[in-house]
Amino acid sequence: MKNRSPQISTRLCHAGLCTDEKTGAISTPIYQTATFRHKGPGRSTGYDYSRTSNPTRHVLEKTIADLEQGHSGFAFSSGMAAIAAVMGLFKPGEAVVASDDLYGGTYRFFETLARPSGIKIFYADTTNPLKIADVFSREKISGIFIETPTNPIMKITDLRGVSKLAKKNNVLVIVDNTFMSPLLQLPITLGADVVVHSATKFLAGHNDTLSGLVVAKSARVSKRIGFIQNASGAVLAPFDAWLVLRGLKTLAVRLECAQANAKRIASFLVKHPSVTKVYFPGLSSHPGHSLHKRQARGPGAVISFSVTNAKKATSVLRRVSIISFAESLGGVETLITHPARQTHADIPLATRQCLGVTDDLLRLSVGIEDEKDLIADLTQALE
Amino acid sequence: MNIDTSILHGAAARDEATGALSIPIYPASTYHQKDVSVRQEYEYGRSGNPTRKALEDTLASLEGGEKAYAFSSGMSAIHAAVTAFVKAGDHIVATRDIYGGTYRFLTGFMPKFGVSYTFADTTDARKTEAAIRPNTRILFLESPSNPLLKITDLDAHAALARKHGLISMIDNTFLSPYFMRPLEHGIDLSIHSATKFLGGHSDLIAGAVIAKSVEHGMAVHYVQNTCGAVLSPENSWLLMRGIKTLAPRMIRQQETAVMVADWLSNQPWVKTAYYPGLSSHPGREILARQASGTGCVVSFEIDTLARLDSILASVKILTVAVSLGGVESILSYPAKMSHAAMPPSVRNDLGITDTLLRLSVGLEAPDDIIADLAGQ
Numbered sequence: 101m102k103n104r105s106p107q108i109s110t111r112l113c114h115a116g117l118c119t120d121e122k123t124g125a126i127s128t129p130i131y132q133t134a135t136f137r138h139k140g141p142g143r144s145t146g147y148d149y150s151r152t153s154n155p156t157r158h159v160l161e162k163t164i165a166d167l168e169q170g171h172s173g174f175a176f177s178s179g180m181a182a183i184a185a186v187m188g189l190f191k192p193g194e195a196v197v198a199s200d201d202l203y204g205g206t207y208r209f210f211e212t213l214a215r216p217s218g219i220k221i222f223y224a225d226t227t228n229p230l231k232i233a234d235v236f237s238r239e240k241i242s243g244i245f246i247e248t249p250t251n252p253i254m255k256i257t258d259l260r261g262v263s264k265l266a267k268k269n270n271v272l273v274i275v276d277n278t279f280m281s282p283l284l285q286l287p288i289t290l291g292a293d294v295v296v297h298s299a300t301k302f303l304a305g306h307n308d309t310l311s312g313l314v315v316a317k318s319a320r321v322s323k324r325i326g327f328i329q330n331a332s333g334a335v336l337a338p339f340d341a342w343l344v345l346r347g348l349k350t351l352a353v354r355l356e357c358a359q360a361n362a363k364r365i366a367s368f369l370v371k372h373p374s375v376t377k378v379y380f381p382g383l384s385s386h387p388g389h390s391l392h393k394r395q396a397r398g399p400g401a402v403i404s405f406s407v408t409n410a411k412k413a414t415s416v417l418r419r420v421s422i423i424s425f426a427e428s429l430g431g432v433e434t435l436i437t438h439p440a441r442q443t444h445a446d447i448p449l450a451t452r453q454c455l456g457v458t459d460d461l462l463r464l465s466v467g468i469e470d471e472k473d474l475i476a477d478l479t480q481a482l483e
Numbered sequence: 484m485n486i487d488t489s490i491l492h493g494a495a496a497r498d499e500a501t502g503a504l505s506i507p508i509y510p511a512s513t514y515h516q517k518d519v520s521v522r523q524e525y526e527y528g529r530s531g532n533p534t535r536k537a538l539e540d541t542l543a544s545l546e547g548g549e550k551a552y553a554f555s556s557g558m559s560a561i562h563a564a565v566t567a568f569v570k571a572g573d574h575i576v577a578t579r580d581i582y583g584g585t586y587r588f589l590t591g592f593m594p595k596f597g598v599s600y601t602f603a604d605t606t607d608a609r610k611t612e613a614a615i616r617p618n619t620r621i622l623f624l625e626s627p628s629n630p631l632l633k634i635t636d637l638d639a640h641a642a643l644a645r646k647h648g649l650i651s652m653i654d655n656t657f658l659s660p661y662f663m664r665p666l667e668h669g670i671d672l673s674i675h676s677a678t679k680f681l682g683g684h685s686d687l688i689a690g691a692v693i694a695k696s697v698e699h700g701m702a703v704h705y706v707q708n709t710c711g712a713v714l715s716p717e718n719s720w721l722l723m724r725g726i727k728t729l730a731p732r733m734i735r736q737q738e739t740a741v742m743v744a745d746w747l748s749n750q751p752w753v754k755t756a757y758y759p760g761l762s763s764h765p766g767r768e769i770l771a772r773q774a775s776g777t778g779c780v781v782s783f784e785i786d787t788l789a790r791l792d793s794i795l796a797s798v799k800i801l802t803v804a805v806s807l808g809g810v811e812s813i814l815s816y817p818a819k820m821s822h823a824a825m826p827p828s829v830r831n832d833l834g835i836t837d838t839l840l841r842l843s844v845g846l847e848a849p850d851d852i853i854a855d856l857a858g859q
Contacts (some may be wrong), residue, residue: 349846350732473484
């Protein structure tokens, strides 16, 4: 047999497959242990204490590192814990540029924890390379934090272009790849240094576990993230690590199915009289459509859309029945969120409105239900 | 609601009290009784558990049954379904080409309690009818059968059971309710090793019985509660999590199985490929009438034992193991694994030879699976 590397769908469904040499167990064991017995003084098995490393978590960390094509992976107890750990790479006095349209939790962390600890935060429209170049020329910048597509306006940033610019200026490129997952977008191959995930979303995929992941491209950054993970301790529990691995096994079929549904729903929304704007990179009318196509394998399964007014948005949220009105995204079940009041409530009103995160905006995370049922539900909810 | 949607939003989608999208795991063994004179829904974890109930309701809705019960393994589900309806002196007619564990149960275990059996070639309803005796109580079917994927006509057998006053039951493990809903064809009970496609991730052991009528359901529940082989709350939850992706898994795995079966049937070293989706399969038309898919399991007989050894030793993408129905492709050797409990003469008679392999096709890219099989 020729040495061919298996395709991503194969690698995904083999996540954590047969990791236990001793028994041949097809499913990775859950090592629900806090500590490990030493064979003798100075004779560690390689595992000493589960905060430092745990065999189940280790399998997940290795799997995500392989999938994202980085050096090492790290699993945290939530997406925010992963972002907090990555921001630990910066010292007081250093400056970080962030996408202006950003998940509200990330914004809250930057404003209320990172900034007071002495890290300078600048926001820029990262979809415009000139704006980034402008910040880089005015300030000494150490890192850039990018969401693409952004949450919730789905703006697209050129990862190759920004990475090139960042490299020239010695800036660390961090990409939140939650909306795409490694199935659709591989930021490290496009030049990013660090990838973060809220693995709660598409990676775990069942709306039933919280987790965050970090993958670093280089050994040097990996070492620092590993130090932060162990020193600050927001590690993922063994059982949740195992559940994320289990989720990864169906990532390809889940996301492909959800994405196919999302494409049809986006076309439906565009034509609906009560819908005033649809933000979805799969639409040819989306300003980032062709750029996104160059750097990702698909538009994903999240759609944001504005309805005629805030009252209409509230009425949609009241009327949906198959679709759940809940925060979060990326699960098998379709969720609808009101960003202004939920995910992005911590962003000041003026900033929100400037970005388009208005009271009439809804965000739909499309699941794997039958598309006809979803469209029927939206039709009656939008009436 | 289409099945893809009802899988996710059917019986037990949300926790009313908190709105949680994932049903809570209730590890409780017992429940505080507010008023001893009023019987509460839950009294003791063996008799009923809210997490297990959510799973059981989901299964009942998927199979179109009135009642469903979850067990700690597929064999304990079969045990409950069978023992609910027989007593000493009764007789069972069962599909001849059957899972080895069921074979062991019917030939080794039940006779100890005075229940006898006859195996029949159920691909021909006349042969089934010929095996029925005055003391026959149960018609036990498996279709597609394990491992040769023979097809039994459900409508004809449901009619036969009604005519002779038998309880009809079928092991629906291979197709799952996504592709086949036997109760809609008049079968009384549908049984699953939920370890397989329902669970789907090769990481739990579970069984299920779904009854078309409340009366039959209550008889199964009596055994479940009396003998106690219940599914734990943790595994009930994990099984529900597996069921959430049943649709995309079954669709993709079947697509790949069709490709793999086609490829196998064109290899000179494959003597026979058994797959109900192949045009050469004798049960193809009957299956098309009673199921919406042909499943994800392919069996194939190869030319030599030496090649068999070489395949089992060289595959890298396929996992060599007992079981089936997971997201990862599993290659099994029925003679030594699933059907080891069957005497060699019986096995060979059925066609479960020493050169037969069974492949449960997973979610890998089809090219990767075929390249792995071609690499021997």
